[in-house]
Amino acid sequence: MNAMVAAAGPSAYWYLTRSSGAVALVLLTLALVLGVVDIRRWSTPSWPRFIVDSLHRTASLLALAFLGLHILTSVLDSFAPISLIDAIIPFAGSYRPFWLGLGALASDLMLAVIVTSLLRRHMGHAAWRRTHWLAYASWPIALLHGFGTGSDAKGTWLLALSVGCLIAVIAAVLVRVADGWPHQLGRRAAALGGAGAFTLGLLLWLPSGPLGKEWARRSGTPASLLGHSSAGSSSSSIDSVVSTGGASDTTESGR
Amino acid sequence: MSGLSTRERPTREAAPSTGLPRLLEGVPAQGAMSLQAHIETHGELPSHSRRDRRGPAALIDNIEQAGLAGRGGASFPMATKMRAVAGARGKPIVVVNATEGEPASLKDRTLLETLPHLVLDGAALAARAIGADEAILCVCESAGVALERTARAISERSRLAGGSPRIVLNVAPEGYVVGQESALVSHLNGKAPKPTFSQPMLFERGVRRRPTLVNNAETLAHVALIARYGPRWFRELGIAGQPGSTLVTLSGPISYPGVYEIEYGASLTSLLEAAGGTTAAARAALFGGYSGSWVDGHLLGGVALSDEHLAPHGASLGAGVVLLLSEGACPVAETVRVTRWLARQSAGQCGPCVHGLDSIASVLEQIAGGTRDRHLSQRVAALTGLTARRGACSHPDGAVRFVTSALSVFAHEFSDHARHGQCDACRSSREMPLPMRAGSVRAA
């Protein structure tokens, strides 16, 4: 039965999940970068601060919209057993629980940041600000989620996109830390250290992780969805269809 | 118009004294007046007469007729405040403000150290009048003696007959703005002792979200006597616009500096006489505290101590501070020192206050050290314009007032310093008191 499902190819939902996830990541990156531009009070005559601020808010709301679409389509996609709960409560699912769970965690953080911003007037400024910093935590978690659950890690365009977003975020963090907390070098060092450690860790992990062999199995895809690795070439192509969703290394079956 | 308080007192009679002293009646030379002595001097704490249908709130009417205004510096009508709190929704609470962050003022500390039961009576009466069941007495952490003696006085009162509201002692951090009403309430609510600028008003929601009556300690001491002797007695001293007596802290080149009780409208000359006269010629006098104004020494002979008499001189009595500066001091150095201190005392919440006061202090320091820049006086004028009335509280306004009047009264000395730099007296001049520790609430 699984083989038949696999042979029919990935559903439209699968494509939508993947693309909306990518767009959400781009928008989240944009929101973060604009957030740094906002707090750095950068402006020109044609880009006054209130415009930058407005763009930052719009980007984050759009990111939320695409996140919603991403979650919805992943639930509706009958291929992987993802239920709505898995989108909210991290690490409890059956499909790649850890990596999916990271997505739920990132979503929760994003939601917290956005909801508190909408309700800013009713919180103290200090409390709002501290909650808003969770945005810096949600981004790397979302990126890891993408690498971990994504079926396209080896696909160059998504990899390039992710790396591009990473570069943008690193640059933004550097700019932010350069002028932040002038009297608290410890905090600045910690922020830079954290960003550096994350990037380094990511670069070290990727080749043996999602870019390595049999990632689908190692990341926790339920066995029933994996083909049998001892089967012949046709089933290994099914295997690759099933686990990666048929990206660049599939041939005739699936896309 | 009777004279000023002398240190000896007449034998106690049953009727209240016709002149001064009033608050300071029977003040002990050492230690605090015991509860026993307090009752002997002033009589029992009055409970409301059952014949009076208005109940405990009748006190508010009496206070209104007496024309009692706050003694913390703002002179807000006491009765109006009490009515606002009494009329608000919820169980009221009384806060006695004895934090006295003004370095040149000692009256509240002195009251608590020597006559705590006057203040405690007033707190109890005010609480009863507005329907509060609790009064919190706030004292600065640096006022060790006052804290200790007040605590003892509170425990003395536990013997008093029922109905007396619960009185709790609270230790407040040191800081100039801590005594501001909303800052104090903020502290009592467990937050940083900084002025708040969000509604609602304290008389509606203050400590623990209850209607809160914040009063200076001395104001409540007056309440204790008005409740016993009535409004007409209170108005026998003072002037129509400012009735009654008040405490002033007299400091500077005086034989006997300290806390005195005067009636409003008394001449400065008579106060100085009662204090044993000056020990050196006075260059000028500061009225109201470090948020007040200077009056040139030549004019002091004609100065009387009330807001309406000081107004033509551009000054007011504020929290009863009268500080003389001797001819031998350097007014420029003193002004610079105090202004820098005021800048550090900013709560740090409002940009114009933080930056403005800091810039003003820096410019004054430059002038004091000698400078060729002829635009600096204009710079100060511009800065004061940018700083005043742009904060959440009146701290920057007061500091600006202090600096502006100093620049006016000491114009000669300032231009002299600008041209020639520091004078001989600059380094040693330390007549204006500042707290030893640089207590600042900004880090909180």
Add this chain to the structure above:
Amino acid sequence: MCAELLPELIALDEWGYPIIDERPIPPELTDLARRAAQACPTFALLIERDRPRG
């Protein structure tokens, strides 16, 4: 940001803090004034009975 949105009534001092024109807001600027007050990150601006107060 408020000074960008409402330059007619708000100027900036040398430290970047708003200097408010205390006169009543003209009716045609009321919406902009409200938006300017909302844009403030620390909610330092209040519209008080048609008069903004810093």
